[in-house]
Amino acid sequence: MFDELETPAVLVDLDVATRNILRYQNYCNEHGLTLRPHIKTHKTPEFARQQVMAGAVGITCQKISEARVMAEAGLDDILITYNIVGASKLAKLRALSNQVRLSVTADSLFVIDGLSDSFEDSPEPLSVLVECDTGALRCGVTEPSDAITLAQAVERAAGLSFGGLMTYPAVGGTQNVQSWMTEALALCKEAGLDCPLVSSGGSPDMWTAHHAPVVTEYRVGTYIYNDRSLVEAGVCSWQDCALTVLATVVSTPAPDRAVIDAGSKILTSDLLGLEGHGHLLGRDDLSVRSLSEEHGCITATEGATGLAVGERMRIVPNHCCVVSNMVDRILLHRGDRLEGDRKVAARGCVA
Amino acid sequence: MFDELETPAVLVDLDVATRNILRYQNYCNEHGLTLRPHIKTHKTPEFARQQVMAGAVGITCQKISEARVMAEAGLDDILITYNIVGASKLAKLRALSNQVRLSVTADSLFVIDGLSDSFEDSPEPLSVLVECDTGALRCGVTEPSDAITLAQAVERAAGLSFGGLMTYPAVGGTQNVQSWMTEALALCKEAGLDCPLVSSGGSPDMWTAHHAPVVTEYRVGTYIYNDRSLVEAGVCSWQDCALTVLATVVSTPAPDRAVIDAGSKILTSDLLGLEGHGHLLGRDDLSVRSLSEEHGCITATEGATGLAVGERMRIVPNHCCVVSNMVDRILLHRGDRLEGDRKVAARGCVA
Numbered sequence: 001m002f003d004e005l006e007t008p009a010v011l012v013d014l015d016v017a018t019r020n021i022l023r024y025q026n027y028c029n030e031h032g033l034t035l036r037p038h039i040k041t042h043k044t045p046e047f048a049r050q051q052v053m054a055g056a057v058g059i060t061c062q063k064i065s066e067a068r069v070m071a072e073a074g075l076d077d078i079l080i081t082y083n084i085v086g087a088s089k090l091a092k093l094r095a096l097s098n099q100v101r102l103s104v105t106a107d108s109l110f111v112i113d114g115l116s117d118s119f120e121d122s123p124e125p126l127s128v129l130v131e132c133d134t135g136a137l138r139c140g141v142t143e144p145s146d147a148i149t150l151a152q153a154v155e156r157a158a159g160l161s162f163g164g165l166m167t168y169p170a171v172g173g174t175q176n177v178q179s180w181m182t183e184a185l186a187l188c189k190e191a192g193l194d195c196p197l198v199s200s201g202g203s204p205d206m207w208t209a210h211h212a213p214v215v216t217e218y219r220v221g222t223y224i225y226n227d228r229s230l231v232e233a234g235v236c237s238w239q240d241c242a243l244t245v246l247a248t249v250v251s252t253p254a255p256d257r258a259v260i261d262a263g264s265k266i267l268t269s270d271l272l273g274l275e276g277h278g279h280l281l282g283r284d285d286l287s288v289r290s291l292s293e294e295h296g297c298i299t300a301t302e303g304a305t306g307l308a309v310g311e312r313m314r315i316v317p318n319h320c321c322v323v324s325n326m327v328d329r330i331l332l333h334r335g336d337r338l339e340g341d342r343k344v345a346a347r348g349c350v351a
Numbered sequence: 352m353f354d355e356l357e358t359p360a361v362l363v364d365l366d367v368a369t370r371n372i373l374r375y376q377n378y379c380n381e382h383g384l385t386l387r388p389h390i391k392t393h394k395t396p397e398f399a400r401q402q403v404m405a406g407a408v409g410i411t412c413q414k415i416s417e418a419r420v421m422a423e424a425g426l427d428d429i430l431i432t433y434n435i436v437g438a439s440k441l442a443k444l445r446a447l448s449n450q451v452r453l454s455v456t457a458d459s460l461f462v463i464d465g466l467s468d469s470f471e472d473s474p475e476p477l478s479v480l481v482e483c484d485t486g487a488l489r490c491g492v493t494e495p496s497d498a499i500t501l502a503q504a505v506e507r508a509a510g511l512s513f514g515g516l517m518t519y520p521a522v523g524g525t526q527n528v529q530s531w532m533t534e535a536l537a538l539c540k541e542a543g544l545d546c547p548l549v550s551s552g553g554s555p556d557m558w559t560a561h562h563a564p565v566v567t568e569y570r571v572g573t574y575i576y577n578d579r580s581l582v583e584a585g586v587c588s589w590q591d592c593a594l595t596v597l598a599t600v601v602s603t604p605a606p607d608r609a610v611i612d613a614g615s616k617i618l619t620s621d622l623l624g625l626e627g628h629g630h631l632l633g634r635d636d637l638s639v640r641s642l643s644e645e646h647g648c649i650t651a652t653e654g655a656t657g658l659a660v661g662e663r664m665r666i667v668p669n670h671c672c673v674v675s676n677m678v679d680r681i682l683l684h685r686g687d688r689l690e691g692d693r694k695v696a697a698r699g700c701v702a
Contacts, residue, residue, distance in 0.1 A: 004438075004439065005439075006437065006439050006440060006702040007437070007702065008701055008702065009701075009702065040644060062644070062645045063645065082601070082612075082645065083601040083602055083660070085599055085601050085612070085660065085661055086357065086358070086599060086661075087355075088355065088356075088357050089357060107602050107604065108602065108603070108660050110659075110660040110661060111601075111660065133604055137604075137608065137648070138602075138604075138610060138643065138646055138648060139601070139602040139604060139610050139646065140602075140604060141604065142604060142605060248436055248437060250433070250434040250436050250462075250490070251434055251458050251459065251489075251490040251491075252459070253458065253484055253488075253489075253490060253491060253492065253493060254493060257488065259489060259490050261433075261436070264619075264621065264673060265673070265676060265701055266701050268615075268619065268620060269619060269620035269621045269622070269673075270615065270620045271620070292489065293391060293413070293672065293673065293676075294413045294414065294433065295489055295490065297488070297489060308461075309434070309436065309459050309461040309462065310436055310437075310461060321644065322615060322616070322620075322644065325616060325677075326676075326699065326701065327699065327701060328699055348677065348678065348679055350359055350360075350616055350617050350677065350678060351357040351358065351359065351360065
């Protein structure tokens with residue numbers, strides 16, 4: 001397949017991506033959830049627009065730089081799920097708020113104070129969601145009572161309005177989200193505070209999102225492409241994986257070993273708890289045992305690999321989001337038909 | 352330090368990088384080794400030129416796309432240590448050979464045949480080094496006798512000339528290189544074949560390169576920046592690390608945990624056998640326990656982290672080469688003085 005393409009290359013099957021977008025939008029529609037996809041997976045305005053046209057309420061970004069790329073391309077409802085810290089970023093956030101319907105998260109008074117300093121003279125208040133740690137041990141207040149304290153601080157702060165509660169739960173943490181947020185909402189009510197939104201997310205638990213009915217909005221990124229981590233977790237099948245890495249065998253130094261031209265510079269070193277570095281489509285008997293920057297070393301479960309130099313293979317990476325960030329362009333196809341390429345416009349937006 | 356900079360950002364101390372370049376050039380001069388630095392670490396023509404001006408015989412690249420960036424910038428002696436496979440790449444290689452003094456490696460008849468097809472009508476033969484596996488289990492023929500067979504095939508092939516033997520040894524493999532190459536050279540002599548060059552490399556063993564006197568040329572990449580993997584291996588000290596990642600604390604959800612804005616999108620997931628994701632300069636008591644794309648979770652060995660939101664830190668990454676590839680620009684400084692920025696011109700050259 002695609003014998004003329006230089007490898008390694010990142011391929012995205014538009015039919016599969018479209019099917020993934022529609023299928024999960026349908027799920028959210030059925031369960032009364034609003035969907036706010038995370039653009040970190042594809043980093044392209046074209047896919048973001050497709051997600052919104054399918055019914056998404058807006059998009060999620062994690063960086064102002066990503067949000068700016070999306071805003072420039074006409075996406076107009078953006079949640080940045082990140083604590084914005086520092087004068088330069090706060091100034092950019094303020095500028096961006098003139099362009100789009102914007103909301104952010106905060107999990108400390110320090111962050112709220114910074115936002116308020118930047119927005120105190122804003123004609124429209126900035127919507128700030130309080131980030132809650134429901135078990136992932138990353139950002140977020142760990143106690144529901146602290147969430148209410150911060151929500152009240154947001155309401156008091158000049159230029160800000162309380163937008164709701166947000167969490168990025170641990171994998172398998174749907175029930176924790178339900179109990180944590182239920183308690184927090186009760187405290188909100190006690191405090192006479194209106195909580196307009198409860199936002200949760202995560203692709204690994206996307207099909208059980210409705211088991212936390214307290215949640216009103218769901219954020220998913222990986223679902224548009226899917227990857228080996230989600231297949232291995234039973235969330236989807238190999239046929240649902242829209243993103244693959246096309247690689248060429250460049251060396252067969254021994255019968256039981258082969259080397260491909262896809263290394264960590266395209267597959268990345270992300271393991272997500274898995275062994276090996278991606279799944280070789282159609283070759284369950286082979287594994288990508290190790291990576292260096294430009295080489296992937298393939299071994300067979302048993303005996304010879306049967307691979308020859310020049311042979312091409314497609315790999316479903318462990319984690320698709322990070323692969324998108326390694327290339328300037330992705331190649332688009334529908335099955336065996338190549339359909340051009342697309343710039344990964346928000347690639348490399350680190351700040 | 353650098354309070355106004357947006358984070359995360361990749362900083363490179365020019366004084367430290369220059370010192371590293373000169374120190375290893377001196378080592379090579381003292382030991383009669385020619386030095387051919389690998390540009391994968393910095394991916395910038397400016398540093399490549401500095402390496403050549405310090406005395407390097409030329410540069411090493413792993414991709415034609417990288418070599419083209421360097422050739423455009425005036426670097427004129429390039430070894431591509433990779434099996435070039437595929438019509439499109441072979442055509443680019445041929446075009447590049449008109450521009451610079453070029454050599455490549457090969458470890459199979461398939462690769463040699465492809466090179467010969469592309470260069471058979473070339474006015475100058477392409478120099479092809481035979482890649483030898485002296486223990487790293489990546490590319491390369493595993494037996495010295497096979498190296499001679501391929502060297503003879505290169506000599507017979509139209510448009511090619513045998514450029515020597517090349518190996519990327521396993522860490523700690525200097526003695527293996529010496530015995531493997533000694534045997535191969537004896538076989539060359541037996542076969543009446545002149546071997547103009549024996550090229551080895553690797554930063555972890557850079558200070559013992561002279562323990563394999565059979566080697567005439569040494570390739571190193573990481574030595575210009577150094578990183579945590581080399582400090583932990585005793586190759587250099589923290590003061591020799593030119594590349595650091597500047598990060599900001601964005602959350603302190605619990606006394607014993609803090610979150611910084613440097614995640615795998617800038618530090619990458621490369622572990623290189625280490626625990627944790629980089630070294631926090633001046634804070635030996637803290638470690639970067641886990642990364643997600645935009646978050647780094649910091650814990651203390653014992654008790655509280657003592658970190659506050661807004662605080663800045665500098666991190667020496669586990670592996671500096673892969674960090675260079677994550678950003679469009681690096682920020683240059685000398686100690687506490689910022690000196691502008693530099694485009695990472697060969698970033699993202701995957702094919």
